[in-house]
Each structure stands twice: as structure tokens, then as C-alpha cells.
Amino acid sequence: MLYAIIAVVVVLLLSVILIFNSLIRKKNDVENAFASIDVMLRKRYDLIPKIVEAVKAYMTYERELLTELTQLRIKALSQTITPEERVVVENRLGQQLTSLLVAVENYPDLKASTNFLQLQGTLNEVEEQLAASRRAFNAAVTLYNNSIEVFPSNMIASMMNYKRRTLFEIPGEMREEISAKPPVNMA
Amino acid sequence: MSRYNNFREFYEQELRPDLESIDLRRRATNKKALTVLLITVVAVMSELLLIPGDTDFPKPVPVIITAFAGLVATGIVSESYRKEYKEKIIARITGYADEGLVYSPEGFIPMDTFVRSRIFTLSCDKYSGEDHFRGRIGKTDIEFSEVTAKHRSSSGAGKNRSEEYTIIFKGLFIIADFNKHFKTHTVVLPDTAEKLFGKFGQTLQSAAFGRGELIRLEDPRFEKEFCVYGDDQVEARYILTPSLMERILAYRKKWNTNLHLSFLDSKVYIAISMYKDLFELRPFKPAADYNFIEESLRFLTLITEVVEDLSLNTRIWTKE
Numbered sequence: 001m002l003y004a005i006i007a008v009v010v011v012l013l014l015s016v017i018l019i020f021n022s023l024i025r026k027k028n029d030v031e032n033a034f035a036s037i038d039v040m041l042r043k044r045y046d047l048i049p050k051i052v053e054a055v056k057a058y059m060t061y062e063r064e065l066l067t068e069l070t071q072l073r074i075k076a077l078s079q080t081i082t083p084e085e086r087v088v089v090e091n092r093l094g095q096q097l098t099s100l101l102v103a104v105e106n107y108p109d110l111k112a113s114t115n116f117l118q119l120q121g122t123l124n125e126v127e128e129q130l131a132a133s134r135r136a137f138n139a140a141v142t143l144y145n146n147s148i149e150v151f152p153s154n155m156i157a158s159m160m161n162y163k164r165r166t167l168f169e170i171p172g173e174m175r176e177e178i179s180a181k182p183p184v185n186m187a
Numbered sequence: 188m189s190r191y192n193n194f195r196e197f198y199e200q201e202l203r204p205d206l207e208s209i210d211l212r213r214r215a216t217n218k219k220a221l222t223v224l225l226i227t228v229v230a231v232m233s234e235l236l237l238i239p240g241d242t243d244f245p246k247p248v249p250v251i252i253t254a255f256a257g258l259v260a261t262g263i264v265s266e267s268y269r270k271e272y273k274e275k276i277i278a279r280i281t282g283y284a285d286e287g288l289v290y291s292p293e294g295f296i297p298m299d300t301f302v303r304s305r306i307f308t309l310s311c312d313k314y315s316g317e318d319h320f321r322g323r324i325g326k327t328d329i330e331f332s333e334v335t336a337k338h339r340s341s342s343g344a345g346k347n348r349s350e351e352y353t354i355i356f357k358g359l360f361i362i363a364d365f366n367k368h369f370k371t372h373t374v375v376l377p378d379t380a381e382k383l384f385g386k387f388g389q390t391l392q393s394a395a396f397g398r399g400e401l402i403r404l405e406d407p408r409f410e411k412e413f414c415v416y417g418d419d420q421v422e423a424r425y426i427l428t429p430s431l432m433e434r435i436l437a438y439r440k441k442w443n444t445n446l447h448l449s450f451l452d453s454k455v456y457i458a459i460s461m462y463k464d465l466f467e468l469r470p471f472k473p474a475a476d477y478n479f480i481e482e483s484l485r486f487l488t489l490i491t492e493v494v495e496d497l498s499l500n501t502r503i504w505t506k507e
Binding site for chain 2: 124128131133136143
């Protein structure tokens with residue numbers, strides 16, 4: 001009888017340790033994924049002044065847009081900004097960058113400038129990697145949220161005071177349904 | 188595109204005369220091959236009957252040698268028109284499909300490239316291939332060939348030890364330049380575990396040995412068809428964007444067979460399982476058959492369309 005009780009206690013203890021460790025690992029994955037978003041955001045900050053500089057000479061009607069971009073960047077980089085504010089600023093920054101790229105369509109000279117094309121390539125790259133790190137973050141958060149809500153790990157999570165994290169909203173990408181049928185006989 | 192309006196015209200003017208002469212050769216060769224085969228059978232039979240049973244001379248030895256020699260001779264005799272067919276017909280269809288493509292009937296993707304792609308983790312012990320194509324479509328360098336890879340497994344010990352080869356992969360192997368730079372390795376495999384075991388399958392997948400981390404992607408349709416492993420969670424998603432996932436799903440539907448993809452060294456490696464032997468002449472059916480020839484073209488276009496299907500020519504990122 002005593003042995004049975006000891007066995008049960010050992011098994012329970014072991015599973016608590018396992019769940020505890022897996023929760024910590026998942027929380028760290030979330031932090032990690034968040035840090036990789038930050039790296040990309042910083043790359044974007046470095047790029048903004050260069051882009052503004054490159055288009056300034058050509059663009060006559062978009063002065064306001066350019067000023068706003070510069071200000072948004074300063075705001076995002078300031079030490080006092082709260083995380084919630086920062087999300088808002090980042091979203092706005094992303095939108096304004098997109099509208100800048102749309103506006104460029106009206107300036108054929110600018111579109112042909114190699115300097116600008118290079119910057120545009122780098123910006124696309126950063127945006128693509130930013131999207132990837134946001135998706136990686138969301139995947140990590142989903143795993144984490146699931147594990148703090150399902151039984152039995154939710155009990156341990158509440159003891160550790162782990163809270164649900166919110167997902168990043170990902171700007172919608174155009175999705176076309178691609179139809180496909182085998183055009184040849186595979187047999 | 189070539190100076191012909193359509194493939195029918197190209198076929199009639201360029202291919203048909205040669206196909207007809209190949210057909211003549213094919214029929215003559217078939218006769219020759221049948222004769223050789225017949226002689227072999229007669230020789231084997233007479234050896235069986237004539238060599239007396241009570242000698243200490245091992246009876247099976249000459250029989251086996253004769254049978255083997257006969258088969259080799261048949262092969263040599265029929266080889267000639269197969270080669271001619273590939274060099275004259277398939278090479279010209281290649282030129283018609285895309286002028287930038289170069290065809291070599293006997294070439295194939297080398298084994299170390301196949302192994303390096305890390306699509307298949309079983310050790311590859313026997314490897315062969317044929318029908319190699321190489322070229323540039325738009326901005327994308329591409330090469331592909333048919334390959335067959337086998338794994339040797341042995342069972343038993345001592346005298347009972349037996350070895351056998353099992354097929355790891357047979358089909359088309361494509362290597363194309365990818366439109367983005369990346370440093371780590373990501374592999375997309377057909378999802379057998381999840382289809383069979385559902386959620387439990389996902390647990391099995393995460394324990395897959397010798398692969399990187401399991402990458403869980405947000406598209407449930409993609410997750411149902413494929414499982415993805417990678418060295419880096421972010422870079423795997425940098426490669427597999429929502430639109431590329433959509434494209435891969437459509438590409439799989441188009442081929443309707445097992446599809447494996449590996450992303451390595453800024454290239455994409457695609458293995459398409461297929462038991463059909465492409466670009467071969469049928470020995471007992473006429474070569475001058477428009478539908479048969481057109482099918483080769485359709486296959487070839489289907490393969491080179493990968494550039495379009497996966498949008499590999501889109502170079503809006505830093506890779507030119």
C-alpha cells in the first residue's frame with residue numbers, strides 16, 4: 001500500500017515537473033519570437049530615413065506623408081512609448097509605407113532610379129521577414145495559449161500566474177484560389 | 188516560341204518523317220530481338236535436354252550463361268532506336284517547348300545533390316537516372332531529371348543473411364533557383380502521420396528523428412497535406428508565405444501524387460513521385476502517333492511550369 005502511494009506521488013511529481021518545464025519553454029519561445037519581430041522593426045526604422053531621402057527630390061505632392069513617416073519613426077523609437085501605443089504606431093507606419101510605394105507609381109523617373117529600386121527591394125525584404133516573424137510569434141503564442149488553457153497544465157499555469165497573450169494582427173495578403181487539375185495521365 | 192503556329196504543324200513537318208524512319212527501325216529491331224530471344228530459348232532448351240544428367244559437370248552453369256547472353260544481346264539490339272528516338276525526337280520537342288532548355292538523354296541529377304537536399308533520410312545505396320534537362324526560364328535556373336534511389340536493407344545473419352533493395356524514391360527530381368535568399372534548411376513533406384492519426388499524428392511528427400524543428404503553419408489545408416520541418420521558425424515562414432503555401436497546394440493538386448520540397452542554399456528541390464517512365468518509346472506501338480508525342484510535350488511543359496506555378500521569377504526582394 002505504502003509503495004503504491006509512493007509510486008503515485010512520484011508519478012504526479014514527475015508530471016508536474018514536466019508540465020512546468022514545458023510551460024516555461026513555451027513562454028520563452030514566445031519571448032524569442034517577439035524579439036525577432038523587434039529586430040525586423042529596427043531594420044525598418046533604419047530604412048525609413050533613407051527612403052524619405054531618396055524620394056524627397058521627386059515627390060512634390062506627398063510632403064505630408066513623408067513628414068508623417070519621419071515623425072512616426074521618432075515616436076516608435078522614443079523611450080517612453082508603451083507597448084500598446086507602439087503597436088498602433090507600427091501599424092500606421094506599415095500603412096503609410098504602403099501608400100508611399102503606391103504613390104511612387106506616379107513618378108516614372110523615381111521608379112527608374114536604381115537607388116530607389118534597391119531601397120524598395122530592401123524594404124520588401126524587411127516587410128516579408130517582418131510578416132514571417134509575426135507569423136512565427138503567433139504560432140508560438142497559439143501553442144502557449146493552448147497549453148495554459150487545457151487541463152491539466154492550466155492548473156499549473158495559473159499557479160505560475162501565466163496569462164493569455166494576444167496574437168498579432170497580420171495585414172491581409174491577397175489570396176487567390178488557384179485551380180488545378182492534372183493535365184496529363186499519371187498512370 | 189518557334190516559327191510554327193502550333194505543335195501539330197511542328198509535328199507534321201519536323202518530327203513525322205523521322206518518327207516514320209524510327210518506326211521502320213523499331214519494327215526491324217523487334218524482329219531481330221525476337222529472333223535473338225527465340226534462338227536463346229532454343230539454345231537453353233537444347234542444353235537442358237542434351238547435357239547428360241549423370242555427369243559431374245554442373246548443369247545449370249551453361250544454361251544460365253546462355254540465357255544471360257541472350258538477354259544482353261536482345262538489349263543491345265533494341266538499344267539503338269531508343270537512343271535515336273531520344274536524340275532526334277525528344278531533343279527537338281525540348282527545343283520546341285523552350286529554346287533555353289538543353290536535353291541530355293543519359294545525364295541525371297547527381298546522387299550527392301539528391302542526398303544533400305535531405306528530403307529522404309534513409310541512406311541511398313543504389314542510384315540511377317536519365318533524361319536530364321537544364322536551362323533558364325526567365326530569371327530562374329532550372330534542371331531536372333528522372334531518378335531512382337534505393338536503400339539496401341539486410342536481414343538474418345550468417346548463412347541466412349539476405350539483402351534486398353527497397354525504393355526510397357522514383358520519379359522526377361527538380362532543382363530551381365528560389366526567389367529569395369536564405370541560410371537555413373526547410374523541408375516540406377507529404378503528411379502521412381497526420382492523415383492517419385490526426386492530432387496524435389502531430390505529436391508523432393514533432394518527434395521525427397533527424398529533422399529540424401516541426402514548423403506549425405497557420406493554413407489548416409496546408410497542414411493537412413504536408414508537414415514542415417526547419418532549422419529556423421522565422422526563416423521557414425519567410426520562405427513559406429501564405430501565397431506560396433497556396434501555390435504549393437495547387438501544384439500538388441495538379442500532379443496528384445506525393446510531393447516533397449526542400450529549401451536549401453537559396454534553391455528549391457522538388458521530388459515528384461511517379462512510376463511512369465517519361466520520354467520513352469513504346470516498343471510494340473508506333474512512334475508516329477501524334478497523341479503519344481504530344482503527351483511528352485505536355486509533361487515537359489507541366490514540369491517547366493513550376494517556375495510559373497511557384498512564382499519563382501518574381502524577384503521583388505533583394506535577390507536579383
